[in-house]
Amino acid sequence: MAVIEGRLKVDKVQKWAEATENRIGKRIGFVFNDSVIMAPTVNCRIESGGFTINSPDKVLILEIYKSLKFGKATL
Template sequence: MMNRFICIPLCLFLLSVCNPKKNERPNGWYYITDRVEDSISLEPIVTINDFEEIKLDSAENLKGKFIYQITGHVAADCVEKWADATEHSIGKRIGFVFQDEVICTPCINCRIETGSFAISAQDTDIKSIYWQIVRKIHSR
């Protein structure tokens, strides 16, 4: 009987310790790497804390449904970093990660020297993401 009282809590403890931890990356833009296990770089290019401004844009599709997109610019002190990162990624993809979920992975065609970006996805609530980012930007 005493063994049960010791064994059960010990097993629960071991399960919690051995359970893999969730990655919990900061929300932002990341390089997409060639590694098989995890294709998102460990460090972000820029995070949402580096966003200067964002806007919610929309267009109506042929079925009358609105499609949403977030457009924005990184802060002035991050423009060069963004330009270098996009130049490094020409012909490759970068990814926007929000709450540990990859939202979009656009293919980069040229160096983006203006600090501009766009976030869009078909099966994701872009409006909700927009408002969450706005709240974080205004709470700085």
């Protein structure tokens, strides 16, 4: 399993916290290139701005990582 652990920029943390609070008990999807990569169920409000993306597809995770690192993705 390949994993990306990240943290949102400070100006995005409040929006993330509110979004996760509104989705408690429901799923939230991570979309990349028009495909759902994963859709975990939210258990609590996430105030840290932290997130984890994982997949058994290591090539896909590397592609997502490069996109995040070089600012091509929007969270």
